[in-house]
Amino acid sequence: MKYSTKLSDAVHVLAFLALHPGAALTSERIAESVQTNPAYIRQLMSALRKAGLLASVKGHPRAALAREPGGISLLDVYRAIEGDKPILHQDTHTNPDCGVGVNIQLALRDYYDEVQRAAEDRMSAITLQDIIDTYRQKAGLDHDTEV
Amino acid sequence: MKYSTKLSDAVHVLAFLALHPGAALTSERIAESVQTNPAYIRQLMSALRKAGLLASVKGHPRAALAREPGGISLLDVYRAIEGDKPILHQDTHTNPDCGVGVNIQLALRDYYDEVQRAAEDRMSAITLQDIIDTYRQKAGLDHDTEV
DNA sequence: TCTGGATGTTATTTTTATTATAACAGCATA
DNA sequence: TATGCTGTTATAATAAAAATAACATCCAGA
Numbered sequence: 001m002k003y004s005t006k007l008s009d010a011v012h013v014l015a016f017l018a019l020h021p022g023a024a025l026t027s028e029r030i031a032e033s034v035q036t037n038p039a040y041i042r043q044l045m046s047a048l049r050k051a052g053l054l055a056s057v058k059g060h061p062r063a064a065l066a067r068e069p070g071g072i073s074l075l076d077v078y079r080a081i082e083g084d085k086p087i088l089h090q091d092t093h094t095n096p097d098c099g100v101g102v103n104i105q106l107a108l109r110d111y112y113d114e115v116q117r118a119a120e121d122r123m124s125a126i127t128l129q130d131i132i133d134t135y136r137q138k139a140g141l142d143h144d145t146e147v
Numbered sequence: 148m149k150y151s152t153k154l155s156d157a158v159h160v161l162a163f164l165a166l167h168p169g170a171a172l173t174s175e176r177i178a179e180s181v182q183t184n185p186a187y188i189r190q191l192m193s194a195l196r197k198a199g200l201l202a203s204v205k206g207h208p209r210a211a212l213a214r215e216p217g218g219i220s221l222l223d224v225y226r227a228i229e230g231d232k233p234i235l236h237q238d239t240h241t242n243p244d245c246g247v248g249v250n251i252q253l254a255l256r257d258y259y260d261e262v263q264r265a266a267e268d269r270m271s272a273i274t275l276q277d278i279i280d281t282y283r284q285k286a287g288l289d290h291d292t293e294v
Numbered sequence: 295t296c297t298g299g300a301t302g303t304t305a306t307t308t309t310t311a312t313t314a315t316a317a318c319a320g321c322a323t324a
Numbered sequence: 325t326a327t328g329c330t331g332t333t334a335t336a337a338t339a340a341a342a343a344t345a346a347c348a349t350c351c352a353g354a
Binding site: 148149150173174175185186189190192193196203204205206207208210 | 328329330331332338339340341
């Protein structure tokens with residue numbers, strides 16, 4: 001398959017909204033920045049809305065963050081976009097008649113859960129505000145400069 | 148795409164070897180347990196060999212761990228199999244003419260690196276021995292029972 | 295009140311990473 | 325030196341994601 005870049009793109013969308021408060025950003029306009037198509041952007045926004053991270057009005061370019069950027073963690077976005085998709089994947093097609101295969105996969109699950117938890121703990125400590133702050137540094141802007 | 152199960156399958160192979168010391172395990176025999184084809188198993192073993200985790204003799208079913216199970220971490224296997232493939236993927240196709248898109252992705256890289264490090268730290272603390280021990284528990288076997 | 299630009303959603307096609315499979319040269323033991 | 329298996333490469337099939345298309349719906353403004 002392709003690698004999923006939905007998390008990155010969703011953060012992109014949220015940051016874009018945060019950086020242009022009040023602007024009438026259409027899905028088309030955002031799609032230009034992400035270099036994709038408007039329908040994909042709307043799909044991402046739909047998931048973000050369902051997770052309570054974004055508010056919008058049907059038919060009008062009025063999407064806005066539903067919370068402060070400091071109150072939206074990377075884990076919130078991950079959950080909104082990827083649900084409970086794990087970062088490591090077990091092989092669920094091993095031979096059921098081979099006890100070794102079955103139980104090795106069972107054992108692996110415990111350890112994969114640990115890795116998942118470690119990754120999620122870190123993600124929960126990173127907020128959209130952090131990302132925006134770093135963005136401003138990278139872009140060479142003062143903290144309060146409007147884009 | 149499909150989700151990669153190579154890490155799981157590689158651990159499966161290593162555990163299988165550890166659980167059957169001295170047995171003449173052909174790639175065909177291992178493939179039965181993983182329920183896949185022998186060539187795929189040999190590909191995994193090739194990567195493990197190049198990483199110094201497994202020793203084998205060409206033409207003969209004599210593969211064996213190159214280290215004690217306690218000296219092989221999940222991160223070792225991940226590196227052997229997936230190289231430096233990250234667990235989260237950036238969108239590298241954003242619009243280069245849009246400074247926002249470019250710099251958001253730059254900012255994201257820093258944070259994705261943090262998440263990667265958290266996951267890898269955890270993986271480095273999990274050894275094949277741990278997985279085998281848990282396997283034995285799951286299988287309801289005493290610690291020293293031969294499979 | 296009706297028109298139009300945009301959204302929200304679903305369905306289909308295209309792309310791409312992964313796994314499956316095939317093929318075969320080369321090795322080392324019997 | 326014949327044989328069974330490995331190590332490797334190349335190709336096909338599978339599956340997840342992104343791209344795209346299509347359309348009903350909303351509502352602000354003319």
